[in-house]
């Protein structure tokens with residue numbers, strides 16, 4: 571008997587997934603490290619109901635111990651974090667004694683991925699359906715009521731062009747996102763100057779900033795040469811800077827008519843290059859911060875959509891930063907603006923010219 575138990579203990583310890591061997595009266599006979607990590611209160615010789623308050627699993631175990639066949643049940647743990655397991659309870663006979671072997675398979679990640687996939691399709695279709703419905707509506711009007719009205723036609727065509735561009739942009743963003751995600755494990759190799767990238771972005775976004783009454787202030791000496799060279803993908807880095815600065819202009823501008831500024835800073839910090847984009851707008855309430863980089867996540871979906879946003883910008887930023895082995899930090903005090911900081915490893919820290 572003791573020999574059987576020793577053997578069982580050694581055997582379950584060799585298995586990677588959480589495994590428990592339950593004996594007579596639901597007593598825990600053996601459990602491997604994976605199972606002990608999962609249930610810190612677990613002690614061999616305790617009874618299973620003492621460790622697990624999951625009626626389905628306890629019932630299945632009892633049935634197996636009573637000679638029933640192997641069964642599958644689910645275990646839903648809510649503390650300390652929500653996790654979902656599939657529990658396989660199988661009968662095991664050794665030295666005339668009946669045992670139940672419980673093997674747990676963690677389905678938490680699979681479930682999350684599945685939920686993300688479903689949400690993603692729903693979100694993407696929803697975002698495409700709105701401009702598409704509007705396009706179809708205008709086409710019908712142009713074919714009918716407004717057929718001979720050249721003024722209305724011009725106006726409708728302009729709106730249709732905007733809606734069409736919006737759809738094209740959404741698809742472009744989705745494709746870039748999936749491309750970056752696919753290549754996330756491949757670190758880019760080309761030397762790219764972050765300073766040049768950011769300056770290029772600022773040049774491109776200055777007209778938009780002026781229209782919104784915002785001044786883009788770059789905190790990097792314009793006259794002395796400065797470069798922050800990364801192993802990177804220039805186009806992707808451009809998208810990062812563009813998204814952050816564009817967001818600051820879109821969501822960080824003061825009330826209409828007021829002159830506000832956006833501070834963009836570039837620094838070398840030891841072996842890291844740091845880009846900071848800071849605005850002095852309304853900021854972002856704390857509860858939204860952890861979710862901002864989720865695809866399609868927007869604090870105020872209506873306001874973002876009105877500005878042509880799809881909620882994919884920061885998701886793209888996150889993946890590009892990860893691909894460049896960098897980090898993204900977001901800080902905000904509501905009412906005081908928001909600060910986005912990205913840091914990338916420098917290619918040759920000691921050669922940075924300041």
Ligand SMILES: Nc1ncnc2c1ncn2[C@@H]1O[C@H](COP(=O)(O)OP(=O)(O)OP(=O)(O)O)[C@@H](O)[C@H]1O
Nearest residue numbers: 817818821868869870874879880881882883884908
């Ligand atoms: N500087 C900021 N100040 C306040 N809110 C912000 C700021 N930057 C981003 N946000 C919030 O985060 C949301 C997500 O930003 P993200 O860039 O991912 O999407 P978007 O700008 O709405 O769309 P897209 O980038 O695709 O045009 C925004 O909709 C906005 O609510």
Ligand SMILES: [Mg+2]
Nearest residue numbers: 813817883884
């Ligand atoms: Mg954006």
